Amino acid sequence: MSCSFNLKNISYKNDTKHLFSNINLDVGHEQKVAIIGSNGAGKSSLLKIIAGLESNYEGELHLFHNKISSKKEYERFRSDIGYLPQDVSDFFLCPTVIEDVMFNLRCRGEKKEEAYTKALVILEQLNIVHLKDRIIYDLSGGEQKIVAIAGILITKPKILLLDEPTNALDSSSEQKIIELLNSINKSMVIVSHHKSFIEKLAPTIYELKSNGLKLI
Numbered sequence: 001m002s003c004s005f006n007l008k009n010i011s012y013k014n015d016t017k018h019l020f021s022n023i024n025l026d027v028g029h030e031q032k033v034a035i036i037g038s039n040g041a042g043k044s045s046l047l048k049i050i051a052g053l054e055s056n057y058e059g060e061l062h063l064f065h066n067k068i069s070s071k072k073e074y075e076r077f078r079s080d081i082g083y084l085p086q087d088v089s090d091f092f093l094c095p096t097v098i099e100d101v102m103f104n105l106r107c108r109g110e111k112k113e114e115a116y117t118k119a120l121v122i123l124e125q126l127n128i129v130h131l132k133d134r135i136i137y138d139l140s141g142g143e144q145k146i147v148a149i150a151g152i153l154i155t156k157p158k159i160l161l162l163d164e165p166t167n168a169l170d171s172s173s174e175q176k177i178i179e180l181l182n183s184i185n186k187s188m189v190i191v192s193h194h195k196s197f198i199e200k201l202a203p204t205i206y207e208l209k210s211n212g213l214k215l216i
């Protein structure tokens with residue numbers, strides 16, 4: 001199986017405590033994997049390691065069969081990785097929804113009109129086109145989460161790392177996210193507390209324990 005990324009014997013301790021060791025994970029091309037675990041187990045920290053936001057770990061991270069030994073090496077693959085943080089309140093860089101969803105494409109040199117058209121398509125897919133001119137910080141937490149997902153999906157990353165993608169969403173929005181993520185053929189790691197949600201999305205579910213990932 002062609003692998004999108006591999007974790008080899010990862011151990012991590014943050015400023016205050018040892019969180020986990022012996023983390024081994026191979027995520028194949030277009031494979032969807034979920035990680036559950038108790039509060040504070042380190043799920044978000046593990047996702048940050050894969051997202052290249054935390055480098056103070058032991059062990060090896062390989063992206064597309066390349067061993068990543070430095071932040072500089074990670075940067076070669078940064079645009080292939082879409083990361084949704086658990087808390088999206090600091091995620092947005094533009095005032096309005098449409099501007100923010102277009103932003104990453106504009107950064108990559110896309111013309112304004114093309115970026116606008118693509119942003120409208122993704123807002124329609126997520127059923128939030130009515131929010132397009134709203135100020136993001138006036139939106140509800142759930143609405144902000146969907147806007148953040150739109151801003152990630154528009155860049156067509158190869159790997160999606162989603163930290164609690166449906167917390168703060170009502171059941172109809174959660175259903176939309178499930179349908180959308182099911183329709184996307186990409187490698188994904190989804191962290192969630194909601195087993196019922198995860199089971200609809202990821203055939204492979206692990207529990208994060210302090211001594212490794214346990215297949216459940």
Ligand SMILES: Nc1ncnc2c1ncn2[C@@H]1O[C@H](COP(=O)(O)OP(=O)(O)OP(=O)(O)O)[C@@H](O)[C@H]1O
Nearest residue numbers: 014015016019037038039040041042043044045046
């Ligand atoms: N920057 C940090 N400095 C010190 N401790 C931190 C930091 N970030 C997180 N922690 C602590 O590390 C532990 C793991 O946090 P993390 O957010 O990775 O866990 P989690 O499994 O995602 O938790 P939850 O399910 O509650 O979201 C927690 O005890 C948390 O308080």
